[in-house]
Amino acid sequence: MRLLRLADLAPRERHAWLTPLIAPRPIALVSSLSAEGAGNLAPFSFFAMGGGNPQSVAFCPVADREGNPKDTLRNVRATGEFVINIVSRAMAERVNAASAPFAPDVDEFDMTGFTRIASTVVRPPRVLESPAQLECKVFEIVTHGSGPQHSNWVIGEVLVLHVDTAVLGDDGLPDTAKVNPAARMGRQEWAHVTAANMFALERPTVATTRTP
Ligand SMILES: Cc1cc2nc3c(=O)[nH]c(=O)nc-3n(C[C@H](O)[C@H](O)[C@H](O)COP(=O)(O)O)c2cc1C
Secondary structure: OOOOOHHHOOHHHHHHHHOOOOOOEEOEEEEEEOOOOOEEEEEEOOEEEEOOOOOEEEEOOOOOOOOOOOHHHHHHHHHOEEEEEEOEHHHHHHHHHHOOOOOOOOOHHHHHOOOEEOOOOOOOOEEOOOOEEEEEEEEEEEEEOOOOOOEEEEEEEEEEEEEOHHHEOOOOOEOHHHHOEEEEOOOOOEEEOOHHHOOOOOOOOHHHHOOO
16 A cells, blocks of 8 residues: 655645545536626536535535646635536537636637526526536535635535426436436546446345345
């Protein structure tokens, strides 16, 4: 085994060691608006859901190498709202294109060819091509660290969910295999979840987990 003390590593090295291990990570394609109404669309794979009462989500716009906030963080701080667009494999190339460091007044919708569709309870638009979109309001923004590549956890509450009925299963719930999600790993690697690489396990009861 190799032991690494994180304090001995530069921020970029920590990132490089951990992203191949904490993987695959789902991708939130976050749509937001600046205080002046300029549109923005950017992917975040430091992204998770939590609980359900209310429904929490969190994503983490990391500061750039000079310690400056990304446009998405500025926007959600200023407006308190955003949309998370779930990323399918078919969207991956355009999602990657949206991650280019465009100037704040450039709307990535225009640069990537994604189609805007109006949201219902928040102002940022949704991405039509996405199989599901979550309209969210900011609950809290937690800053961890300072300077280059420090973390800002945007914790949001999901207010409205839109789902393409084409990705629903026989039980009426979303079927991940039909969503065809793309996910991020380390380096330049992505993953594609399909029915062929999914498996199901029944949740155990206490009795079945005891070894004889
Ligand atoms: C698939 C993917 C996932 C990404 N995940 C993150 C992330 O979790 N946090 C982050 O700060 N940047 C992440 N990035 C980089 C941002 O998308 C990129 O810095 C983008 O320009 C930020 O846009 P903004 O300044 O408009 O907010 C990711 C890029 C890609 C392609």
